[in-house]
Amino acid sequence: MDSQLHSQLNELYRVDYHHNVHPPKDKSLRLSPEIEEYIQSTLNTTKEELKGLPTVSPPQWDDSQPLTHHFVSSSHNTYLLSRQLVGRASAGSYNHALSRGAHCVEIDVWPSSSPEGLVVTHGYTFTKGTSFQKVCEAIGAGVDALGPDTWPVLISLECHVGPEGQKNMVSIMRNAWGEKLIVKLTPADLKGKIILMVEYYAPTNFAEIEEEEESEELDPEHETTTSETFVQGEDLPEVLIGKVERGKISDELAALGYYARSWKPSKGWLLQELIDPRHILINISESSVISLLPAHLDALIEHGRAHLRRIFPKGTRIRSSNMEILKFWRNGSHIVSMNMQTIDTSMQINEAMFAGSPGWVLKPQVQRLLNKDSRKVRLSIQVVGISSAPPPKGHENKPFHAYLKADLFHEQQDQEWKSKTEKTTEEGDATWNEILEWKFDHDELAFLRLEGDVDLAVFCARVDDIQQGWRLVRMFHMDGKASDATLLAKFELDRSRLVQKRVQQF
Known part of the structure; x- marks a missing residue:
């Protein structure tokens, strides 16, 4: 990848959530005099000792579980350097x-007048495309870099190329990915491999594929993207938008998608027994799944134990906002396609879920084994204070009033807490x-999620992954990058059935 483009992408879209999983050893850490004194006199320890303790520790990853028992970190329209309707595409993405x-990751491939005849772009928009071959080579190199x-x-x-052009696609993918590409190997041999989703069209006696409703209102969500800057990308000739007959997938391309036959399903799919062909992957829009809730929640969870399910955003998300990711994880959907350039609430939760993971995270027990966890939880957090909180605009090197807000995102009811407001020092200490x-x-x-005054700094983690005891919590800017802000807090998490037992005694 071009070094200048790499630097631009890293500057705009890098996130540092792993700092609470693996605390940086070479980063100096400034604490307020009050917090320094509290650590030494009340906690009888040192800043250096606390500095090395992780705030978040994900569980050990069990690679013996079926693929359908996991959530997968997923990128939507991966090729885009900016928003959905304008801007540029790049293999470097x-x-x-x-x-x-x-x-x-997602590839939308179209025919073009380029020498190779194939371009990756967002069709029917003003997006500039990039070479399909470069995209495949970038993916191969990226997987190799992961080890x-x-x-x-x-x-x-997403294939918009006819059968003849698909032969060229297959050749490019085989050359770029080689033995990494899964072609009828055993599922136990998947590490370091690539699984290609190729669209599958059911026999003609099935109902017609549900069409995405384009009559929906424009996206009302107002959360902004990380940056309005459009990164310089690669220009290719315009896409040759022609009519590609639906259902025309060549045998050569279909063979590459053996382990993930991507099916945009017909009405009533949730009640169908999908035995043939094997390895069906349900590829469905957020709107179609939402329409099944809450009436079919149990059926969606049960279906997700047998078949992978990928959710893609509705077409009206032109601002690149993200779906309510927890809503889809809670119904057993494995792959929720995220606009990674937008660090909104859902993306904060996504980053928190996968920080320190191999990109796959085991589903909750209730979705895998259908056993309900009846334990009660008591979460207690003692918040001492914050050091070096980033100031609001116009208050640089000036005191300002700050509070801490806490949100608990829970399946039954979200909860919220807010501290008192205190005046900071010029350094941002409170x-x-x-x-x-x-x-x-x-x-x-x-x-x-812990947020410093008016979206100035944020910390987000899965409750089960938070480590107990005193911690120096690294806070992040709202774009996911590390800030100098550090919160001193003590976490206590009690999971037990004591509350139930006590009730039974009376």
Whole structure:
């Protein structure tokens, strides 16, 4: 990848959530005098000792579980350097997405007047395209860079090329990916490999494919993208938009998609028994799945135990906003395609889920084994204070009033807490020394988010992954990059059935 483009992508879209999993050893850490004193006199320890303790520790990864027992970190329209309808595409975007943890990437390939006849772009928009061959080479290099023990990388292929052009596609993919490309190998041999999703069309006696509703209103969400800057990309000749007959997938291309036959299903798909062909992957829009909730929640979870399911955003998300990711994880969907250039609430949760993971995370027990966890949880957080909080615009090197807001995202009911407001020092230091406590049913998909005053700094983690005891929590800017802000807090998490037992005694 071009070094200048790499630097631009890293500057715009890098995230540093792993700093709470693997605390940086070479980074100086400034703490306020009040917090330094608190650590030494009250905790009887040192800044250096606390500095090395992770705030978040993901579980050990069990690679013996079926693929359908996992969530997969996924990128939507991976080739785009900016927003959906304008801007440019680049092969370098794939290197960046893979290095950032995505283990499912998307390729939209179209015919073009370029020498190879194939271009990757966002069709029917003003997006400038990039070479399909360069994209395949970038993916191959990106998977190699992750090492031979990396968990499998899924590729969602949107093919708008006719059967003749597909022969060229197959040749390019085989040359670029070689033995990494899964072609009828055993599922146990997937590490370091690439699984290609190739669209599958059911026999004609099936109902017609559900069409995405284009009459929806324009996306009302107002969360902004990380940057309005359009990174310089690669120009290719315009896409040759021609009519590609639906269902025309060549035998050669279909063979490459043996382990992920991507099916945009017909009405009633949830009640169909999908035995033949094998390895069906349901590829469906967020709107279509939402229409099944809440009436068919149990059926969606059960279906997800047998077949992989990929959710793609509705077409009206022109601002590159993201779906409510927890809503889809909670219904058992494995692959929720995210616009990784937008660090909104859902992307913060996505980064928190996959930080320190191999890009695949085991689903909750209730989705894998259908056993309900009846434990109660008591979460207590003692918040001492923050050092070097980033100031609001116009308050650089000036005191400002700051508070800490906590959100618990829970399957039954979200909860919110807010500290008192304190005036900071010129360095952005504030002391609250308050305790929050929540009690709730255990939920493996419960997430905690701590936000400093008016979206100035954020920390997000899955509750089950938070380490107990005193921690120096690294806070991040709202674009996911590390800030100098550090929160001193003590976490206590009690999971037990004591509450139930006590009730039974009376």
